[in-house]
Amino acid sequence: MPVAGPAEVRTAALRDLAADRRAVVGVVLVNALAAAAGLIGPWLLGRIIDTIQAGSGDVLSAVDRLAFGALLFTVVQTVLSWWALKIGYRFGERTAARVRERFLARTLALPPRVADHLPTGDLIARGSTDASLVAITLRSAVPEVLVAMIHALALIVAVLFLDLRLGLCGLVCLIGVGAAIRWYLRRARPVYLAVAASGADLADVVASTAKGARTVETLGLERRRSQVTETAIAQARFARLAALWLRTVLFPWSEVALALPVVGVLLIGGALYAHELVSLGVVVTATVYLRQLVGPLDTLMLWIEQLQGAGASYARVEGLADIPKEEPQLSPGTVGDRIRVDNAHYSYTGARDVLHGIDLLVQPGERLAIVGTSGAGKSTLARLLAGLDRPHTGSVTIGGTPVADLPPDQLREHVVLITQDHHVFHDTVRDNLLIAKPNATDDELYAALDAVGAVWVNDLPRRLDTELDHDTNLDDASAQQLSLARVVLADPHTLILDEATSLLDPRTARRTEQSLASVLQGRTVIAIAHRLQTAHDADRIAVMEAGELVELGTHDELVRAGRVYGQLWQTWHAESP
Structure with missing residues (x-):
């Protein structure tokens, strides 16, 4: 620095x-x-x-x-x-x-x-x-x-x-x-x-x-x-x-x-x-x-x-x-909600690409699952889609505008990335949620918590006014649900979940994902997860391997093809209880 x-x-x-x-x-x-x-x-x-x-x-x-x-x-x-x-x-x-x-x-x-x-x-x-x-x-x-x-x-x-x-x-x-x-x-x-x-x-x-x-x-x-x-x-x-x-x-x-x-x-x-x-x-x-x-x-x-x-x-x-701000150079006009990735290459160090020639079109309102083994490039692609990084060749656009060029306040109105990392401020539950929507009512706050299955709020001594600190500390699962509730309140048209439910037990994760799906109906949802049940419920599935997009289609299409996704599904299905 x-x-x-x-x-x-x-x-x-x-x-x-x-x-x-x-x-x-x-x-x-x-x-x-x-x-x-x-x-x-x-x-x-x-x-x-x-x-x-x-x-x-x-x-x-x-x-x-x-x-x-x-x-x-x-x-x-x-x-x-x-x-x-x-x-x-x-x-x-x-x-x-x-x-x-x-x-x-x-x-x-x-x-x-x-x-x-x-x-x-x-x-x-x-x-x-x-x-x-x-x-x-x-x-x-x-x-x-x-x-x-x-x-x-x-x-x-x-x-x-x-x-x-x-x-x-x-x-x-x-x-x-x-x-x-x-x-x-x-x-x-x-x-x-x-x-x-x-x-x-x-x-x-x-x-x-x-x-x-x-x-x-x-x-x-x-x-x-x-x-x-x-x-x-x-x-x-x-x-x-x-x-x-x-x-x-x-x-x-x-x-x-x-x-x-x-x-x-x-x-x-x-x-x-x-x-x-x-x-x-x-x-x-x-x-x-x-x-x-x-x-x-x-x-x-x-x-x-x-x-x-x-x-x-x-x-x-x-x-x-003195840190370069990378000021966005946004051309005037209304930004749409169609996400397109054209021949995107990305490298963290400039020495070796971790993404190679990605081409992807995400339709508005579509639920897209991105799957692949660890290190396949799923999270890196999520960062490009969310505008946190930009490809060094190719483009990632939303409505024709480079996602990385959107100012932060405007970017949050279009795309929100939520990862397995989360943060709980030492403040009340209410103030932790109002970060996403300062003018939200109590009914909206409770609705957002209910949407992600955060029923634990009803057991807190002062409910929304409970101070979250060392005396009232949330476990990882509850903290993650709190982060998801912020996303519900932010109400973007595109939501990217990068293994956002990884810390939840399978039953809670499944219930949370179903709740999010119902709340975000009509919005674009891009889910990145290791649990293939999430991919099963998606409209389409993008399969990543070694930094390349190797398969794209519905669950049934990819299972019938019997390639990378089909093998992953068979292995996961055989090991599932």
Whole structure:
């Protein structure tokens, strides 16, 4: 998956800042006031020292007034800093929400044929780990970094105005800090991108292994998957150690460099005071200013390290915008309901075709069954018919329009593919169904559930308003029926069932298919299944073998022909109880 470049990340960050510019301006202004208030205390301390040294007049009263002023401005600085952080954290929460919403919107806007080929683990990592890191950074880093930058700038300017010689001395001693940051930044971006990428790869390995756990166990692939996982863990560990090495160099170097300005000013200031070129109060004030500079600079150094990781995550989150959208180029006109496949060839990798010269015409209202052994190309053909993929040669059209060129909302009105994979949202039964038809009434919802044989809804504690979560969890069969009920509500004119009832027991599957047949009467139904009883009830049967359409006809015609389908039927019929 693509990763956004530095320029794209800067543009996105500026866009997020501009979206809440009032809060940003508020943070800057209040922080500036807090920094200004913080400069008064050290200046008054210098005045106290000079007043005591002078020893003229009512020294005690003057010291008391100056000390009270220092205390007052310290309180003012504390209140203003708290107010600035409050504004900044609220800004961060709003901006983090925008980042997450933008990522979700971009994910949902991806065409199915594009989203289906994305690495699942990488997409999950970007939407969870990376998005959370960006959110945390925006929530915490923006206010704290702004506070530190403004405070540091104010202290540097104050030292320069207090005494130019001491100020320049302090700036020269800060060269070490600049060198440490420059060394770190030149190496950090690729290292932290590698950390994020290795974490995504590890998530992908874990997710794919968990999803295919049954297959792994059946085929005895536990050792191989363990080796793959160990390799991913080792790569993630290596990437994190590289980032840790950068930190072990940066932080000790910066700790030494941050102490140099104070040491330099004390040495130079002491020499100037010894030659009566500057007062003791000025030296003390400049020293306190530069000692206070350690705080904001230390904050900046800490956040610079964390911002590299956040910047890499920001680049990964924004990289979703660079995924080709394959915008449909739909010519104007009304789309019909006749599906035609003309000389379609398809390859997943471009190296070898898995479909070879498929020609098929599906009549409106026809019930077509596609059968064949595993790996014959049935599911691949279903994806082409549903517009999830497009043939690299030939065409798959509906009413003369390429199915893959239909926009998603228009495509769902014509063709819906439902597979053995299903998803139940942690929400009510009602909301799980309203995804397909937001304005559906309760009667329509119950009718859709009844159409697929989902009688279990009547046994739920709150029926349609029952929350489906860990406490009320549906088994695979019930979850699949819920998915089928969504299809009934969507009401497309063509329905493609890719082994959609494979998780149901034979009796329930038969009843569900019969219910769907009655509900979808007059609509085109393309059923892909291993159970040949489904093919027996179809108007026509298309037989796939090794990526080719080898037979097409009715059940009786194909049984009499005695070829591929006839042999499959005889074998299945003989083994059926």
